[in-house]
Amino acid sequence: MTTAPGSADAPSAAPIPVVVAGALGRMGAEVVKAVHGAPDCVLVGAIDSTPGKEGADVGLELGLGDLEVAITADFEGTLCQASQSVRQSGPGGGAVLVDFTHPSVVYEHTRGAIAYGVHPVIGTTGLSPEQLQDLATFAAKASVGGAVIPNFSVGMVLLQQAAAAAARFYDFCELTELHHNRKADAPSGTCIKTAELIEELGKTFNPLQVDEHESLAGCRGGLRDSGLRLHSVRLPGLVAHQEVMFGAPGETYTLRHDTIDRSAYMPGVLLTVRRVRTLEGLIYGLEKLL
Structure with missing residues (x-):
């Protein structure tokens, strides 16, 4: 597994496009708020399977005002749209997925993000050592940086x-x-x-x-x-x-x-979002970025 991040990340002129999976969950909601409040990030997708919330504006649901980002349960479609809307490639480019969902889907979500060229930032736990190694190999072959972070504190x-x-x-x-x-x-x-x-x-x-x-x-x-x-x-x-x-x-x-309070994790989440696009492969653990 690649453990060393690339060179120090330089600020980009364009804000970092971020998709949040599990956007209405306890952690996902905090991430949406943190991304919305970060001047160098922009929320471009909100994925959540809560019944009755399909199509609702995630900002209105979380008390942030109208963000013009509709909640959707279509994980793959959202990744595809995020990937196609971001033309910049190579180190420092591309969209970022922040995932706080469920252990039963985290492997497929991570692999799917890599396949679409979207940089995964995974806070969902439950990946086995074998799955981590498989994802690291896949990320290296795809030249997509990613991060699996058991704890962002x-x-x-x-x-x-x-x-x-x-x-x-x-x-x-x-x-x-x-x-x-x-x-x-x-x-x-x-x-x-x-x-x-x-x-x-x-x-x-x-x-x-x-x-x-x-x-x-x-x-x-x-x-x-x-x-x-x-x-x-x-x-x-x-x-x-x-x-x-x-x-x-x-x-x-x-x-x-x-x-x-879950807000304690947000500095670590934003740090990872800002650096994941410069990584040369998949890292495991926040200490690799500190």
Whole structure:
């Protein structure tokens, strides 16, 4: 998978055309508002399958006024229109798709965007390692830059880097992620990404100290090959939270990040939108852009 972005992005005279998939969802609505408020971006498409909303103006639906962008459930048609309306090609050109939809369709959405030459910025989690590799290969062949970002929060990236550094000094570690109860996948893509960064050290964690027995299956969390255990909590009232706890004789070291409002993700989303068109392939993780 290509991991290095291209040269520093230079500002373009024309605003960046952006299509938002999942435009009426909790995250998608925030993206629409952020794109509308960014002077270097322009919303050109709003995709959503909410019943009864086909043809409605997305701006009026979200309290932004008339944006002259109609909501549509036609994903492929919208990509085709965005691709044809943007004639500029090569690094720094083309339209951008920001996707916050559902794990069941994210692979097809990402592959479809690449096929139409639209740069995917994927916030939807649930892609398998095999799917990520397939998409990276496809993006490289198509020469289309893209980004799969499990978490757009700069604070979460800092937590992940701190966890990867701390893992050198601790042999015992467990991860817990907490989200609202409408999140479809578990564990979260952010939690998996954190575990992957910790595992880059190449060591095994949590050596058994006793012959464990679960009286309730799964109560010890999901076990990865590295020995790391991942726990998921789903409750109304939560937004997105993650805790990484390290343990050693006589001490614990805990890293925690709490997202209080989804607006926290928007600086990362806009950063990715501005840079994705300069990438040489598909990247995975916001840290590749910071």
